Amino acid sequence: MTRRLRIAVVGAGLIGREHARRVLAHPRLELSYVVDPYVDAADTPSGSATALVADLEVALGDVDGVVLATPNPAHRDGALAAIAAGIPVLVEKPIADTVAAAAEIVTAAEASGVPVLVGHQRRHSPLLARAVEVIASGAIGNPVAVMGSALFAKPHDYFDAAPWRREAGGGPILINLIHDIDCLRALCGDITRVQATAGNTVRGFAVEDTAAVVLNFACGALGTFIVSDAAGSARSWEQTSRENPGYDTADDEDCYHVAGTRGSISVPTLRLRTYRGTASWWEPSAVTTIDVRREDPLDLQLEHFEHVIRGNSAPKVTARDGLQSLRVVEAVADSARTGLPVDVPTGRPAPRPATRQTREDSHVVTH
Known part of the structure; x- marks a missing residue:
């Protein structure tokens, strides 16, 4: 039989409790430790084999x-401690x-x-994964x-x-946009330059409530993104994907649209538009609408x-990957503050786009 793996969940906040509940329900995992100096045993998911401790070092050897x-x-600090102990780590x-x-975490992990x-x-979402697959297949041509x-x-x-959410760093650029930047990178590759503007006119807090961004992708595509946590709208991943039942949902809306030289795809409805000949x-x-479980x-x-x-x-x-998405978001925040475009280093050359013939020979199967 496969040995059950012993897991420590560090942090007993909202997302930590979600992870703990899932580990407890998993047939091949065991929640051995919940680590939090302020842990409340009455409010923390735990099993009979779970130890509630205040220090990660107590758990790392076990x-x-x-x-x-x-x-x-x-x-x-938590990631570096786990890496030093040779323990694989999932970092929120x-x-x-x-x-x-x-960058310190990347260096330690790779060394x-x-x-x-x-x-x-979201990278594990079947909706995003299918959209990534469609674009990579060439079904919409070269992203534009x-x-x-x-x-x-x-x-x-x-x-x-x-x-603290009313202060700098507590707004949607640093809290929410990082999710979407990672999704856009999965769909269309690295982002090499951003220019952004932000405002706080709705609430008047020290932090932004709305921001608009222009994006340059390494593949040659251009993009725009608008983020606001003060908008009476449901055009966000949380509310269009229907993956979190806690949110109100809008299953007829999309939050991403990628247009290429031969067609386009909207996400998460996965409405695919293609041309048989020249677009x-x-x-x-x-x-067509691609069906995904x-x-x-x-x-x-x-x-x-x-x-x-x-x-x-x-x-x-x-x-x-996590470092690169953070670089883009930090560049967005810098650009919003200065009003200037900011280049984003990728550390690798831009990919060469597929040839026209390769794209036209590609196809995607829909269900």
Whole structure:
């Protein structure tokens, strides 16, 4: 029989409790430790074999994997401690609170060979995965233009519960946009330049409530993205994907649209528009909706982490992936502050686009 893996969940906040519940329900994992100096046993999911401790070092010698769900500034120290102990770690997004701290994690992980999986759970969504597959197949041709949105309304008590959310760093650029940047990178590749503007006219807090971004992709595509946590709209991943039942849903809306030289795809409805011949506004196009079975990305992420710990899979979202998405978001914040465009280093050359013949020979199967 397969040995059950011993897991420590570090951080007993909202997302930490979600991870703990999933570990407890998993047939091949055991929740051995919940680590939090302020842990409340009455409010923390735990099993008969779970120890509630205040210090990660207590758990590191006795577990197979670590799920790090601490506040962002603590990600660096927790990840480095797990790596030093040789323990695979799942680090909640963002990988760290600064690019410099994220780079330290990347260096340590790559030097040691210890797997680090970053918790950008949307990468495990069957909806996003299918859209990535469609674009990679060449079904829409070479990506040309990308439009995205994260428009939703955070209630007043969201800010009353945590007053730091009214201050710089507590707005949708650093808290919410990182998810979407990671998704856009999965869909269309690296982002090499951004220009952004932000405003706070709705609430008047020190932090932005709305921001607009222009994106340059390494593949040559251009994109725009609008994010607001003060908008009476449902054009966000959370409310269009229907993957989190806690949110109101809008299953007829999309939050991403990728247009290529031969067609386009909208996400998460997965409406695919293609042209049989040359794309033209005079020519008819075919529209299909790709059918995908919906599954909980957090469950799929944990399943993947099990395979990573056992050495059967490489992390789907590596520490370097997490660093790159953080670089883009930090560039957006810098651009919004200065009003200037900001280049984003990728550390690798831009990919060469496929030839026209290769694209036209490609196809995608819809269900």
